Amino acid sequence: MTDRTEKLLSVRYVVSMEPHIILDSSKCETCEQKACIYFCPAGCFTEDNGEIKYNYEGCFECGTCRVMCTNEALKWDYPLGGYGVSFRIG
Amino acid sequence: MPETFDVIVVGAGPAGASAAITAASSGLSVLVIERGEYAGAKNMAGGMLLAQVLQELIPDYWKEAPLQRPVEHHRIMMTSGERFLEIDFGNRGFLNPPFNGFTVLRQKLDEWLVNKAKDAGALVITSTVVDDLLYEGEQVVGVKTRRPDGDVRSKIVILADGVNSLLAQKAGLRNKFEYHDIALGVKELIVLPAKTINERFGLTGEAGAVYTVLGDFARGIPGGGFIYTNKDSVSIGVVVQPKALAQQKVTADEILERFKARPEIARLIEGGRLVEYSGHLIPEGGFERIPKLFRSGLLVAGDAAGFCVNTGIVLMGMNLAISSGKSAGETAIKACKQGDFSASTLSSYLKLLNQGVVLSSMKTHRRAPEFMRSPRLFDQYPDIINNFMQRLVTVGPKPHESMYSAARDEFGKVKLFDLIRDGWMGVRAL
Numbered sequence: 001m002t003d004r005t006e007k008l009l010s011v012r013y014v015v016s017m018e019p020h021i022i023l024d025s026s027k028c029e030t031c032e033q034k035a036c037i038y039f040c041p042a043g044c045f046t047e048d049n050g051e052i053k054y055n056y057e058g059c060f061e062c063g064t065c066r067v068m069c070t071n072e073a074l075k076w077d078y079p080l081g082g083y084g085v086s087f088r089i090g
Numbered sequence: 091m092p093e094t095f096d097v098i099v100v101g102a103g104p105a106g107a108s109a110a111i112t113a114a115s116s117g118l119s120v121l122v123i124e125r126g127e128y129a130g131a132k133n134m135a136g137g138m139l140l141a142q143v144l145q146e147l148i149p150d151y152w153k154e155a156p157l158q159r160p161v162e163h164h165r166i167m168m169t170s171g172e173r174f175l176e177i178d179f180g181n182r183g184f185l186n187p188p189f190n191g192f193t194v195l196r197q198k199l200d201e202w203l204v205n206k207a208k209d210a211g212a213l214v215i216t217s218t219v220v221d222d223l224l225y226e227g228e229q230v231v232g233v234k235t236r237r238p239d240g241d242v243r244s245k246i247v248i249l250a251d252g253v254n255s256l257l258a259q260k261a262g263l264r265n266k267f268e269y270h271d272i273a274l275g276v277k278e279l280i281v282l283p284a285k286t287i288n289e290r291f292g293l294t295g296e297a298g299a300v301y302t303v304l305g306d307f308a309r310g311i312p313g314g315g316f317i318y319t320n321k322d323s324v325s326i327g328v329v330v331q332p333k334a335l336a337q338q339k340v341t342a343d344e345i346l347e348r349f350k351a352r353p354e355i356a357r358l359i360e361g362g363r364l365v366e367y368s369g370h371l372i373p374e375g376g377f378e379r380i381p382k383l384f385r386s387g388l389l390v391a392g393d394a395a396g397f398c399v400n401t402g403i404v405l406m407g408m409n410l411a412i413s414s415g416k417s418a419g420e421t422a423i424k425a426c427k428q429g430d431f432s433a434s435t436l437s438s439y440l441k442l443l444n445q446g447v448v449l450s451s452m453k454t455h456r457r458a459p460e461f462m463r464s465p466r467l468f469d470q471y472p473d474i475i476n477n478f479m480q481r482l483v484t485v486g487p488k489p490h491e492s493m494y495s496a497a498r499d500e501f502g503k504v505k506l507f508d509l510i511r512d513g514w515m516g517v518r519a520l
Contacts, residue, residue: 004343007278007367014127035336041276041343041369060369061132063254064274064332067267067371078256081236082127082217089279089366090134090196 004043008058011042016083019056020076021065027073028052039064060085095121097422098233098244099212100220100257102129102204105392105411105418106250108147110207110214112419118426120212121242122204123235125219125251130200132252134277134368136316136325138191138300139199140409143447145188147416148206152189156198158320159298160184161191163291166403167354168472169305174354175472175479185297193298193318193325194408195279223247223261223388229431230261230387246431248389248418250411253371255394263390264381269333270463271375273313273400276342277327278350280362284322290358291319302402303355305472307348309338312468314402315349317358324359326350329372329400331463342369372407373398376459377452383443384436389418397448399455401519402462410448417442457519464512466504471512474500 028034034052036045042060046053052073061084066076078084097113099106102124114120126132138161144151152160162184166177184190208214224232224241232243249257253272258264291299303315313330328346335342349355373379373396380396383389391397392411399406421439425431443449461467481496501509 004341004367007343007364010364010366011368033336035333038335038339038341039274039332041274041341043341043343061254062274062369062371064272064371066254067272068269068332068336078125078219081125081219084126084132086127086131087134087366087368088197090130090200090368 008042012086012088013057014083014086015057016079018080020061020079020084021054021056021059022075023052023054024073025052025054027071031071031073035068036065039068092119093243095119095242095244096426097121097246097248098123098242099248099250100233101250101252101392101394102214102216103133103200103250103252103392103411104203104408105394105415106248107200107203107207108412108415109248109250109391109419109422110212111147111203111210112416113422114207114210114212116423118423120207121244122207122212122214123218123220123233124214124216127217128197128201129204129214129216130197133196133200134370135194135196135408136275136277136318136327136405137194137196137408138318138405139194140190140404140406141192142188142190143409143413147412152187156202158193158195159296160189161193161300162293162297163299164403165299165301167301167303167305168475169303169307169352170473170476171306173476173480174305174352175475191300193300193320195320220251220257223257228386230385246387246389246422246425248391248422249394250392250415251394253373253393255390258381258390258394261385261388263383263385268375270331270459271373271379271396272332273329273372273374274332274342274369275327275329275372276346276369277325277367278346278364279323279325279366279368280359281323281365282359282362287319287322287324293319296321303349304402304468306469307352308345308468309340309348310465310469311335311338311340311345312463312465313345314468315355317355323365324362326359372400374400374459374462377456380452384433384439386433386436387431389421389436389439391415391418397452399451399458400462401455401458406451410451413446414443414448417446417448455519457515461512461515461519464515466508466512470504474503
């Protein structure tokens with residue numbers, strides 16, 4: 001089975017110093033489902049000792065978390081122009 | 091650069107480029123603003139473009155567009171354990187003008203379309219985010235970009251900023267998405283020699299095939315697999331409901347891996363090399379969830395307007411984007427001619443959308459989203475249809491049963507009420 005981490009190496013990103021999505025992880029403490037771990041196609045949400053961590057650098061900007069995080073723990077915006085994911089083939 | 095553009099288009103995907111081509115071709119001053127570093131940078135698709143809509147925009151498009159393969163074969167597959175049923179509809183007629191579907195890769199397609207807009211006289215700037223709209227009273231009069239002194243004014247703004255359209259939300263045209271308004275697609279682009287693709291997929295020359303696959307690999311999650319043959323690569327992926335992923339504690343990638351691991355699928359892509367992994371949302375809310383499509387000085391097109399139809403057999407998205415972009419461009423032309431950008435003038439956009447493929451298809455297939463959410467469709471029916479086929483073809487030493495008794499037994503497993511309801515809904519929805 002191909003590991004998703006390996007697949008993600010095929011994706012081109014222009015990483016901004018400034019995160020476009022900000023996670024208030026204190027809100028995740030009361031979240032039971034922690035659905036983000038499963039629905040994020042780029043695996044940007046991980047759980048570490050019960051704490052949700054978010055890595056904006058690998059984001060597809062697909063918006064799944066914007067719709068699905070029922071906890072309103074995310075401040076979601078687009079990255080600065082020209083930054084973020086840059087699909088080469090699509 | 092004019093002080094005030096006639097038209098500002100937000101987003102340089104198929105909807106935005108089509109709007110810009112249309113408006114600029116009639117002599118309007120058009121500015122296209124794209125947040126990606128190039129047109130298409132944020133875009134991916136399965137993908138098949140139902141390309142006939144392009145003919146109205148760019149005559150004989152097939153002679154110059156960066157298309158992959160004209161689609162000759164539409165294949166539907168249902169998998170269950172060791173079994174699968176495949177229906178193959180082939181039409182050699184699809185290999186000639188006016189064609190039907192073409193497989194496409196988005197960066198090339200989007201780049202070509204936006205270059206057509208430039209050729210028509212539109213100004214295109216990339217790497218620029220539009221954060222909000224400018225208003226005078228109720229009237230939209232331009233955009234606020236995320237750049238120093240970044241306000242740009244226009245008589246009319248066309249939002250073609252994609253499925254997440256934060257601007258449509260800010261402009262009060264639509265509410266927040268509900269979870270069933272969206273589906274998540276993930277895809278791998280796998281490179282294989284054209285000759286190998288032709289051999290494995292049973293194709294000749296440039297002809298292509300597209301697959302829609304339902305079955306047990308999706309673990310009962312509403313959604314399915316897809317395969318599209320490009321010239322020398324294969325697009326393979328799954329479309330799934332994010333809510334169900336969380337409930338089943340599985341990722342879209344794990345579903346894709348299960349799909350790829352099925353022997354009848356694995357043999358198609360064996361030895362291929364992954365060159366790009368990608369993912370995107372699909373607005374699958376359907377007709378009932380279309381936002382408000384205009385207000386004074388503002389029109390919405392493409393994914394931003396929720397224009398998408400998924401019948402399980404065809405997926406319309408790019409074609410609706412192109413067609414709605416063109417209609418938005420035409421509406422802008424009319425408004426500029428009349429010098430009237432009020433909501434009542436712009437409402438002629440709806441008339442154009444109704445005359446063409448966009449709103450008519452959305453209306454015809456208005457029940458498709460609900461039908462596509464039936465859990466039986468993804469779980470129970472692929473099993474039953476394979477059980478049924480197995481009973482038809484298995485002959486042992488004992489008396490062979492009739493097709494009727496096999497059908498009665500197998501389809502009898504579904505509650506009569508559900509069967510009638512799904513059948514009725516399917517017929518009406520698709």
